[in-house]
Amino acid sequence: MTFDGFETLAIHAGQEADAETGAVVLPIYQTSTYAQDGVGGLRGGYEYSRTANPTRGALEECLAALESGTRGLAFASGMAAEDTLLRAIAGPGDHVIIPGDAYGGTFRLFSTVLQRWGVAWEAVPQSDPEAVRRAVRPETVAIWTETPTNPLLNISDIEALAGIAHDADALLVVDNTFASPYLQRPLTLGADVVVHSTTKYLGGHSDVVGGALVVTDPELGERLAFHQNTMGAVAGPFDAWLTLRGVKTLGVRMDRHCANAERIVDELGRHPEVSEVFYPGLADHPGHAVAARQMRGFGGMVSFRLRGGEEAALKVCERTSVFTLGESLGGVESLIEHPGRMTHASTAGSPLEVPADLVRLSVGIESADDLVADLVKALDG
Ligand SMILES: *Cc1c(COP(=O)(O)O)cnc(C)c1O
Numbered sequence: 001m002t003f004d005g006f007e008t009l010a011i012h013a014g015q016e017a018d019a020e021t022g023a024v025v026l027p028i029y030q031t032s033t034y035a036q037d038g039v040g041g042l043r044g045g046y047e048y049s050r051t052a053n054p055t056r057g058a059l060e061e062c063l064a065a066l067e068s069g070t071r072g073l074a075f076a077s078g079m080a081a082e083d084t085l086l087r088a089i090a091g092p093g094d095h096v097i098i099p100g101d102a103y104g105g106t107f108r109l110f111s112t113v114l115q116r117w118g119v120a121w122e123a124v125p126q127s128d129p130e131a132v133r134r135a136v137r138p139e140t141v142a143i144w145t146e147t148p149t150n151p152l153l154n155i156s157d158i159e160a161l162a163g164i165a166h167d168a169d170a171l172l173v174v175d176n177t178f179a180s181p182y183l184q185r186p187l188t189l190g191a192d193v194v195v196h197s198t199t200k201y202l203g204g205h206s207d208v209v210g211g212a213l214v215v216t217d218p219e220l221g222e223r224l225a226f227h228q229n230t231m232g233a234v235a236g237p238f239d240a241w242l243t244l245r246g247v248k249t250l251g252v253r254m255d256r257h258c259a260n261a262e263r264i265v266d267e268l269g270r271h272p273e274v275s276e277v278f279y280p281g282l283a284d285h286p287g288h289a290v291a292a293r294q295m296r297g298f299g300g301m302v303s304f305r306l307r308g309g310e311e312a313a314l315k316v317c318e319r320t321s322v323f324t325l326g327e328s329l330g331g332v333e334s335l336i337e338h339p340g341r342m343t344h345a346s347t348a349g350s351p352l353e354v355p356a357d358l359v360r361l362s363v364g365i366e367s368a369d370d371l372v373a374d375l376v377k378a379l380d381g
Contacts, residue, residue: 078197092118155287
């Protein structure tokens with residue numbers, strides 16, 4: 001069967017009905033090892049589940065298809081995917097450019113673990129590609145970008161950054177967690193590696209932690225698979241199965257996330273307590289034109305600042321009832337959080353520090369009217 005539609009791939013890629021039983025849903029192959037017919041006689045190509053497992057393999061194939069790549073690799077978490085990637089492409093003496101407002105965990109990985117390992121890094125605001133070009137050094141092996149960024153929803157131009165990376169013989173890595181492959185496919189815009197925290201929109205139900213890498217170049221895919229097996233931070237069969245289950249509805253969920261976010265952005269823009277709204281779908285957002293070009297929709301993440309400063313921001317976070325106060329994002333349920341004290345606390349005192357009056361929303365797929373009413377009540381006090 002050949003099919004190209006995104007939703008069809010999400011439901012079928014890597015997942016044919018079980019040949020033996022006809023089971024429509026792929027089994028959870030909860031096994032560490034596989035019987036061999038004679039020494040080295042592998043029945044299905046499987047020998048040990050760190051190296052390969054059929055349930056994880058199905059997820060990897062599906063993610064590769066959704067990102068228009070040739071190879072997908074699934075990990076125990078987004079951070080495990082990032083760490084494995086960086087060990088494979090960077091070593092002592094190398095240099096990596098990261099976003100000026102990188103995801104807090106990514107910033108911490110660079111500023112502690114990788115720095116101690118001898119990988120130099122520099123945080124550069126990436127909405128201006130020329131600023132990134134100026135930061136390139138002879139030792140630069142990768143440009144790491146996130147778009148939209150977390151939590152300020154800045155946009156970088158993937159195609160322009162790919163050109164700059166390739167001029168420097170470096171790789172362009174795109175953390176596509178906020179957009180998901182339904183809204184944005186970086187490999188088709190010239191990126192070399194896509195990184196995901198599948199914990200977020202891909203899993204989509206806040207019930208599993210996972211990560212993924214997807215690439216186009218088969219050789220790079222092999223190198224990453226070698227590191228995945230050697231370092232061992234793989235996704236377990238049940239986690240892979242849960243993620244695969246979530247992925248099937250990614251398209252319909254993302255449409256609703258986007259529609260609900262737009263309603264909320266409208267409402268926030270009118271509220272007297274709100275001083276600034278960050279959403280790439282806003283016509284006056286500095287990255288709007290680039291986002292409109294490289295994304296199918298503007299996503300479900302919204303951030304805003306409050307006139308009343310940090311105290312007002314903390315109060316709003318504590319007053320909602322449909323929005324749950326909590327970290328993470330991308331699930332069906334709406335979440336609210338204070339980046340300065342929560343997800344981005346590790347950036348305090350650094351150039352990546354986020355404003356204290358900032359609130360971040362992960363807009364879920366509940367009824368938009370309920371979400372708007374909840375937020376307005378919390379803002380009104
Ligand atoms: C959550 C997240 C990560 C890290 O993923 P985990 O699954 O939590 O390890 C990386 N990048 C972004 C943008 C994220 O939101």
